[in-house]
Amino acid sequence: MANRSTIKIRSKHFPDYTLVRTLIAHTMETGRNKNQDTKALIPAHFIQTLSFKHNDKVMSECHMGFGISKNPYFSFKIKQANPGDKITISWKDNLGFSDSKDHIIQ
Amino acid sequence: MKFLILSLLALSSFTVHSTPEGDSQALRDFYQQQFPSIAFSEYADGVYAFDADSKAAWLAINEFPPYEFSLEIGKTLFNRPFSNKAQYADCFPNKGIAIAQLYPYWDETKQSIITLASAINDCRLKNKLPALAYESDEITYLMAYMADTSRGLLINTRLPESALSAYERGKAYFYQRRGQLNFSCASCHIDNAGKFIRSEILSPALGHTTHWPAYRLKTGKLGSLHTRFKVCNRLIRAKVHKAQSTELRELEFFLSYLSNGLPMNGPSIRK
Numbered sequence: 001m002a003n004r005s006t007i008k009i010r011s012k013h014f015p016d017y018t019l020v021r022t023l024i025a026h027t028m029e030t031g032r033n034k035n036q037d038t039k040a041l042i043p044a045h046f047i048q049t050l051s052f053k054h055n056d057k058v059m060s061e062c063h064m065g066f067g068i069s070k071n072p073y074f075s076f077k078i079k080q081a082n083p084g085d086k087i088t089i090s091w092k093d094n095l096g097f098s099d100s101k102d103h104i105i106q
Numbered sequence: 107m108k109f110l111i112l113s114l115l116a117l118s119s120f121t122v123h124s125t126p127e128g129d130s131q132a133l134r135d136f137y138q139q140q141f142p143s144i145a146f147s148e149y150a151d152g153v154y155a156f157d158a159d160s161k162a163a164w165l166a167i168n169e170f171p172p173y174e175f176s177l178e179i180g181k182t183l184f185n186r187p188f189s190n191k192a193q194y195a196d197c198f199p200n201k202g203i204a205i206a207q208l209y210p211y212w213d214e215t216k217q218s219i220i221t222l223a224s225a226i227n228d229c230r231l232k233n234k235l236p237a238l239a240y241e242s243d244e245i246t247y248l249m250a251y252m253a254d255t256s257r258g259l260l261i262n263t264r265l266p267e268s269a270l271s272a273y274e275r276g277k278a279y280f281y282q283r284r285g286q287l288n289f290s291c292a293s294c295h296i297d298n299a300g301k302f303i304r305s306e307i308l309s310p311a312l313g314h315t316t317h318w319p320a321y322r323l324k325t326g327k328l329g330s331l332h333t334r335f336k337v338c339n340r341l342i343r344a345k346v347h348k349a350q351s352t353e354l355r356e357l358e359f360f361l362s363y364l365s366n367g368l369p370m371n372g373p374s375i376r377k
């Protein structure tokens with residue numbers, strides 16, 4: 001699935017804010033789960049930082065641990081967003097993998 | 107005299123209900139009488155038709171459903187050609203698009219029930235590929251994609267004369283008490299539908315086949331209708347039949363016939 005983006009972003013306008021929602025495909029392994037067949041521990045693999053940019057300006061940077069669920073979902077409210085604004089969401093995990101995606105607000 | 111009339115009435119209603127059309131109408135009338143405020147099409151939403159708060163939460167999750175990644179994988183798998191250049195699309199009418207509402211159906215030549223899952227595996231065998239395990243992620247994702255293309259279409263399970271005995275066996279399975287707890291499917295989903303079992307609401311039998319595969323928040327992944335049947339049987343401490351076994355296929359056929367005319371809304375989300 002290397003060529004498929006792990007991030008999905010959607011935005012929706014409300015009377016006094018714009019809601020940006022994101023769903024990220026990630027295993028979020030805690031390091032305490034066991035492989036059912038070999039009984040060996042599955043190494044920890046989780047997102048450490050998630051950054052949320054609005055027109056290339058960092059609005060939020062989330063420092064996360066292994067307590068976050070698999071395939072996490074986040075939503076952000078922006079007070080002032082106009083059609084054509086760019087939202088960038090990117091993540092980086094403890095094994096050095098990362099992904100980033102742009103979204104243009106309609 | 108009164109007693110005689112009553113018993114005659116009971117007798118006549120019994121004879122009317124023993125046809126499949128009668129069963130279906132009796133079930134609809136029963137729910138209509140129990141829950142006059144719920145419209146027929148709302149039964150496709152299962153328990154969410156019964157509780158406004160749960161429905162609001164459910165609709166909120168549905169705006170950005172967690173099964174979307176699985177659906178994408180399903181689409182890729184569906185469109186990937188086999189080694190002999192054939193595709194899943196070649197095995198199905200209308201290239202496999204918008205046909206999930208026609209399953210399960212009765213195959214006259216094989217004299218058996220064909221479900222969507224068994225049709226996918228038949229297609230693989232025809233193309234000299236190993237059959238998929240019935241509860242594997244791969245077959246569930248494929249079914250999710252195919253169900254998604256049928257979203258909104260009405261369930262249309264046909265019941266030819268020769269399928270009547272399979273229907274009757276499915277019906278018998280549904281009403282048969284079993285297991286250590288001595289429950290039948292009907293104990294929960296007809297007698298007590300819409301009532302609470304601890305903190306959960308029991309779903310009505312009408313609409314049981316509309317929304318599969320379903321992403322269960324409990325397991326965090328898509329699961330098939332037969333997986334759910336197995337869980338039901340385990341919960342009442344009865345014998346757990348295998349996914350796609352004859353018993354469960356007949357049960358699916360029976361339930362699907364009862365849900366005729368309800369819109370397909372799978373894949374969906376359930377607690």
